[in-house]
Amino acid sequence: MRPLTLLSLLLLPTLALAEEPWGKVDRNAAPALHDKACISCHTRMYGGDGSKMYTRDGRMLSTKLELLQRVAACNAQVSAGWFPEDEGSVAAWLNDKYYHFKE
Numbered sequence: 001m002r003p004l005t006l007l008s009l010l011l012l013p014t015l016a017l018a019e020e021p022w023g024k025v026d027r028n029a030a031p032a033l034h035d036k037a038c039i040s041c042h043t044r045m046y047g048g049d050g051s052k053m054y055t056r057d058g059r060m061l062s063t064k065l066e067l068l069q070r071v072a073a074c075n076a077q078v079s080a081g082w083f084p085e086d087e088g089s090v091a092a093w094l095n096d097k098y099y100h101f102k103e
């Protein structure tokens with residue numbers, strides 16, 4: 001095998017992971033984090049469980065990266081004190097549940 005081929009084989013898994021802006025995260029942590037810090041305002045604005053914030057017409061986001069950045073911005077704004085991996089976990093979970101962005 002040529003050295004270059006070997007190198008690209010070694011890099012492949014890294015590239016596959018790098019496609020997700022939040023990296024490898026534990027989505028199981030997300031619901032509790034989200035319940036605690038994120039529902040109050042969204043519910044006040046949209047009623048129900050507040051999830052209409054994520055499905056409303058004219059929502060502001062269109063990529064995974066924007067979603068992650070928005071989660072990080074809300075975290076900073078409300079001083080939830082989340083670590084980057086918490087932001088990543090919630091962004092990934094919101095994407096699975098509501099946004100379904102492919103990129």
Ligand code: HEC
Pocket residue numbers: 034037038039040041042053054055058059060061067070071074075078080090
């Ligand atoms: C202080 C009230 C408040 C809290 C608490 C809050 N948000 Fe928000 N959030 C807003 C408002 C207001 C908007 C809409 C901003 C707009 O329409 O310009 C928003 C919008 C969003 C959006 C974008 C919705 C769209 O258009 O697709 C996301 C994602 C989001 N918030 C995530 C979170 C997360 C994650 C948390 C918990 C860390 C959180 N929010 C906590 C007020 C809040």
